[in-house]
Amino acid sequence: DSGVTQTPKHLITATGQRVTLRCSPRSGDLSVYWYQQSLDQGLQFLIQYYNGEERAKGNILERFSAQQFPDLHSELNLSSLELGDSALYFCASSPLTGEAYEQYFGPGTRLTVT
Amino acid sequence: GESVGLHLPTLSVQEGDNSIINCAYSNSASDYFIWYKQESGKGPQFIIDIRSNMDKRQGQRVTVLLNKTVKHLSLQIAATQPGDSAVYFCAERWSNTGKLIFGQGTTLQVKP
Numbered sequence: 712d713s714g715v716t717q718t719p720k721h722l723i724t725a726t727g728q729r730v731t732l733r734c735s736p737r738s739g740d741l742s743v744y745w746y747q748q749s750l751d752q753g754l755q756f757l758i759q760y761y762n763g764e765e766r767a768k769g770n771i772l773e774r775f776s777a778q779q780f781p782d783l784h785s786e787l788n789l790s791s792l793e794l795g796d797s798a799l800y801f802c803a804s805s806p807l808t809g810e811a812y813e814q815y816f817g818p819g820t821r822l823t824v825t
Numbered sequence: 826g827e828s829v830g831l832h833l834p835t836l837s838v839q840e841g842d843n844s845i846i847n848c849a850y851s852n853s854a855s856d857y858f859i860w861y862k863q864e865s866g867k868g869p870q871f872i873i874d875i876r877s878n879m880d881k882r883q884g885q886r887v888t889v890l891l892n893k894t895v896k897h898l899s900l901q902i903a904a905t906q907p908g909d910s911a912v913y914f915c916a917e918r919w920s921n922t923g924k925l926i927f928g929q930g931t932t933l934q935v936k937p
Contacts, residue, residue, distance in 0.1 A: 713870070715868075744925075746927075753927055753928070753930060754914060754916075754930075755927070756926070756927070769924050801869070803868075803869075813871050816861075816868030816869045817868055818867065819867075
Protein backbone atom coordinates (compact mmCIF):
# COMPACT_ATOMS: atom_id res chain seq x y z
CA ASP A 712 0.00 0.00 0.00
CA SER A 713 1.58 3.24 -1.19
CA GLY A 714 -0.56 5.51 0.97
CA VAL A 715 -2.09 7.19 -2.07
CA THR A 716 -5.80 6.63 -2.49
CA GLN A 717 -7.90 7.04 -5.60
CA THR A 718 -11.63 6.93 -6.11
CA PRO A 719 -13.51 5.46 -7.76
CA LYS A 720 -11.73 2.23 -8.69
CA HIS A 721 -13.87 1.70 -11.75
CA LEU A 722 -15.98 4.07 -13.78
CA ILE A 723 -18.16 3.29 -16.78
CA THR A 724 -19.73 6.15 -18.65
CA ALA A 725 -20.94 7.15 -22.09
CA THR A 726 -19.34 9.30 -24.74
CA GLY A 727 -19.92 13.01 -24.27
CA GLN A 728 -20.18 12.73 -20.52
CA ARG A 729 -18.03 14.33 -17.82
CA VAL A 730 -16.36 12.56 -14.90
CA THR A 731 -14.25 13.52 -11.91
CA LEU A 732 -11.48 11.35 -10.55
CA ARG A 733 -10.25 11.95 -7.05
CA CYS A 734 -6.85 11.46 -5.45
CA SER A 735 -5.62 11.78 -1.88
CA PRO A 736 -1.83 11.95 -1.63
CA ARG A 737 0.29 10.39 1.07
CA SER A 738 0.23 12.29 4.32
CA GLY A 739 2.69 15.17 4.08
CA ASP A 740 3.25 14.96 0.32
CA LEU A 741 2.78 18.31 -1.38
CA SER A 742 3.02 17.20 -5.00
CA VAL A 743 0.39 15.33 -6.95
CA TYR A 744 0.83 13.94 -10.45
CA TRP A 745 -1.72 12.53 -12.86
CA TYR A 746 -0.97 9.88 -15.47
CA GLN A 747 -2.95 8.11 -18.15
CA GLN A 748 -2.10 4.53 -19.05
CA SER A 749 -3.56 2.93 -22.11
CA LEU A 750 -2.51 -0.16 -24.04
CA ASP A 751 -1.33 1.71 -27.11
CA GLN A 752 0.17 4.79 -25.44
CA GLY A 753 1.84 3.42 -22.35
CA LEU A 754 2.13 5.64 -19.30
CA GLN A 755 1.60 9.29 -20.17
CA PHE A 756 2.28 12.13 -17.78
CA LEU A 757 -0.65 14.55 -17.72
CA ILE A 758 -0.06 17.21 -15.11
CA GLN A 759 1.61 17.98 -11.78
CA TYR A 760 0.50 20.17 -8.90
CA TYR A 761 2.59 21.34 -6.01
CA ASN A 762 0.95 22.79 -2.94
CA GLY A 763 -2.09 23.90 -4.90
CA GLU A 764 -0.33 25.30 -7.95
CA GLU A 765 0.28 23.79 -11.36
CA ARG A 766 3.95 22.85 -11.64
CA ALA A 767 4.38 20.91 -14.88
CA LYS A 768 2.18 19.99 -17.78
CA GLY A 769 2.41 16.97 -20.03
CA ASN A 770 0.16 15.55 -22.72
CA ILE A 771 -3.07 16.74 -21.19
CA LEU A 772 -5.96 17.44 -23.54
CA GLU A 773 -7.90 20.69 -23.34
CA ARG A 774 -10.99 18.64 -22.42
CA PHE A 775 -9.18 17.58 -19.27
CA SER A 776 -8.45 19.74 -16.26
CA ALA A 777 -7.15 19.23 -12.77
CA GLN A 778 -6.81 21.07 -9.52
CA GLN A 779 -5.30 20.60 -6.11
CA PHE A 780 -7.23 21.78 -3.10
CA PRO A 781 -5.96 23.36 0.15
CA ASP A 782 -6.12 19.96 1.89
CA LEU A 783 -3.83 18.73 -0.93
CA HIS A 784 -6.23 16.26 -2.46
CA SER A 785 -6.57 16.55 -6.20
CA GLU A 786 -9.25 16.03 -8.79
CA LEU A 787 -8.93 15.27 -12.49
CA ASN A 788 -11.91 16.34 -14.56
CA LEU A 789 -12.49 14.70 -17.92
CA SER A 790 -15.19 16.18 -20.14
CA SER A 791 -16.74 15.48 -23.56
CA LEU A 792 -15.49 11.94 -23.15
CA GLU A 793 -14.50 9.93 -26.19
CA LEU A 794 -13.99 6.21 -26.63
CA GLY A 795 -10.25 6.79 -26.77
CA ASP A 796 -10.27 8.21 -23.25
CA SER A 797 -10.81 4.72 -21.89
CA ALA A 798 -7.71 4.00 -19.84
CA LEU A 799 -6.26 3.61 -16.39
CA TYR A 800 -5.71 6.93 -14.66
CA PHE A 801 -3.08 7.00 -11.96
CA CYS A 802 -2.34 9.58 -9.37
CA ALA A 803 1.05 9.77 -7.68
CA SER A 804 2.41 11.92 -4.90
CA SER A 805 5.81 12.97 -3.67
CA PRO A 806 7.14 15.20 -0.93
CA LEU A 807 9.23 17.12 -3.45
CA THR A 808 11.56 18.28 -0.74
CA GLY A 809 14.78 19.59 -2.20
CA GLU A 810 15.80 17.35 -5.09
CA ALA A 811 13.69 14.38 -3.98
CA TYR A 812 11.45 13.11 -6.72
CA GLU A 813 10.40 9.64 -5.68
CA GLN A 814 6.76 9.22 -6.60
CA TYR A 815 4.25 6.94 -4.92
CA PHE A 816 1.44 5.74 -7.15
CA GLY A 817 -2.13 5.03 -6.22
CA PRO A 818 -4.03 1.93 -7.38
CA GLY A 819 -5.59 3.79 -10.30
CA THR A 820 -9.07 4.43 -11.64
CA ARG A 821 -10.16 2.37 -14.61
CA LEU A 822 -12.31 4.48 -16.90
CA THR A 823 -14.38 2.80 -19.58
CA VAL A 824 -16.17 5.03 -22.07
CA THR A 825 -18.90 3.26 -24.06
CA GLY B 826 11.41 13.98 -30.48
CA GLU B 827 10.25 13.10 -27.00
CA SER B 828 10.69 9.42 -26.50
CA VAL B 829 12.18 7.01 -24.09
CA GLY B 830 12.41 3.65 -25.73
CA LEU B 831 13.07 0.18 -24.45
CA HIS B 832 15.21 -2.19 -26.46
CA LEU B 833 13.24 -5.37 -25.70
CA PRO B 834 9.52 -5.57 -25.08
CA THR B 835 9.79 -8.94 -23.26
CA LEU B 836 12.66 -10.44 -21.31
CA SER B 837 12.53 -14.02 -20.09
CA VAL B 838 15.07 -15.19 -17.51
CA GLN B 839 15.64 -18.21 -15.33
CA GLU B 840 15.08 -17.84 -11.61
CA GLY B 841 18.38 -17.02 -9.93
CA ASP B 842 19.94 -15.45 -13.01
CA ASN B 843 20.69 -11.78 -13.33
CA SER B 844 18.40 -9.60 -15.46
CA ILE B 845 19.33 -6.54 -17.45
CA ILE B 846 16.65 -4.23 -18.79
CA ASN B 847 17.77 -1.51 -21.15
CA CYS B 848 16.36 1.86 -22.03
CA ALA B 849 17.33 4.60 -24.48
CA TYR B 850 16.36 8.20 -23.83
CA SER B 851 16.25 11.07 -26.23
CA ASN B 852 16.74 14.29 -24.27
CA SER B 853 20.35 15.02 -23.37
CA ALA B 854 19.05 17.75 -21.02
CA SER B 855 17.22 15.25 -18.81
CA ASP B 856 18.52 15.52 -15.28
CA TYR B 857 16.85 12.65 -13.49
CA PHE B 858 15.94 9.08 -14.34
CA ILE B 859 13.69 6.61 -12.61
CA TRP B 860 12.88 2.93 -12.89
CA TYR B 861 9.40 1.71 -11.98
CA LYS B 862 7.95 -1.78 -11.60
CA GLN B 863 4.31 -2.43 -12.35
CA GLU B 864 2.66 -5.67 -11.36
CA SER B 865 -0.59 -6.73 -12.92
CA GLY B 866 -3.54 -4.72 -11.59
CA LYS B 867 -1.38 -2.35 -9.57
CA GLY B 868 0.09 1.10 -9.94
CA PRO B 869 3.78 1.60 -10.80
CA GLN B 870 6.13 1.16 -7.90
CA PHE B 871 9.35 3.14 -7.56
CA ILE B 872 12.45 0.94 -7.72
CA ILE B 873 15.47 3.18 -8.01
CA ASP B 874 16.48 6.56 -9.38
CA ILE B 875 19.65 8.24 -10.56
CA ARG B 876 20.61 11.83 -11.19
CA SER B 877 22.43 12.88 -14.31
CA ASN B 878 25.63 13.67 -12.38
CA MET B 879 26.01 10.00 -11.48
CA ASP B 880 26.72 6.96 -13.63
CA LYS B 881 25.83 4.19 -11.21
CA ARG B 882 23.58 3.69 -8.24
CA GLN B 883 22.93 0.54 -6.26
CA GLY B 884 19.95 -0.54 -4.26
CA GLN B 885 18.88 -3.80 -2.78
CA ARG B 886 19.49 -6.37 -5.57
CA VAL B 887 19.12 -3.62 -8.17
CA THR B 888 21.64 -1.41 -9.89
CA VAL B 889 20.98 1.40 -12.32
CA LEU B 890 23.63 2.43 -14.81
CA LEU B 891 23.55 5.66 -16.75
CA ASN B 892 25.63 6.30 -19.85
CA LYS B 893 25.05 9.88 -20.89
CA THR B 894 27.39 9.62 -23.87
CA VAL B 895 25.02 7.27 -25.65
CA LYS B 896 21.90 8.27 -23.70
CA HIS B 897 21.39 4.82 -22.30
CA LEU B 898 19.96 3.62 -19.01
CA SER B 899 19.89 0.09 -17.67
CA LEU B 900 18.42 -1.72 -14.72
CA GLN B 901 20.21 -4.76 -13.39
CA ILE B 902 18.40 -7.15 -11.09
CA ALA B 903 20.57 -9.67 -9.29
CA ALA B 904 19.38 -13.20 -8.53
CA THR B 905 16.02 -12.66 -10.21
CA GLN B 906 13.07 -14.10 -8.33
CA PRO B 907 9.53 -15.01 -9.43
CA GLY B 908 8.28 -11.95 -7.57
CA ASP B 909 10.29 -9.78 -9.94
CA SER B 910 7.96 -10.71 -12.80
CA ALA B 911 6.33 -7.46 -13.85
CA VAL B 912 6.49 -4.68 -16.40
CA TYR B 913 9.43 -2.33 -15.90
CA PHE B 914 9.33 1.28 -17.03
CA CYS B 915 12.13 3.76 -17.30
CA ALA B 916 11.36 7.47 -17.13
CA GLU B 917 13.35 10.63 -17.72
CA ARG B 918 12.66 14.08 -16.37
CA TRP B 919 13.22 17.04 -18.63
CA SER B 920 15.02 19.55 -16.46
CA ASN B 921 13.54 22.61 -18.15
CA THR B 922 9.89 21.64 -17.73
CA GLY B 923 9.87 19.00 -15.02
CA LYS B 924 7.98 16.79 -17.45
CA LEU B 925 8.36 13.03 -17.01
CA ILE B 926 8.56 10.87 -20.11
CA PHE B 927 8.01 7.15 -19.67
CA GLY B 928 9.19 4.33 -21.87
CA GLN B 929 6.74 1.80 -23.23
CA GLY B 930 7.74 -0.84 -20.72
CA THR B 931 9.55 -4.19 -20.74
CA THR B 932 7.85 -7.30 -19.48
CA LEU B 933 10.12 -9.42 -17.32
CA GLN B 934 9.16 -13.08 -17.09
CA VAL B 935 10.95 -15.23 -14.54
CA LYS B 936 10.95 -18.95 -15.23
CA PRO B 937 11.13 -21.25 -12.19
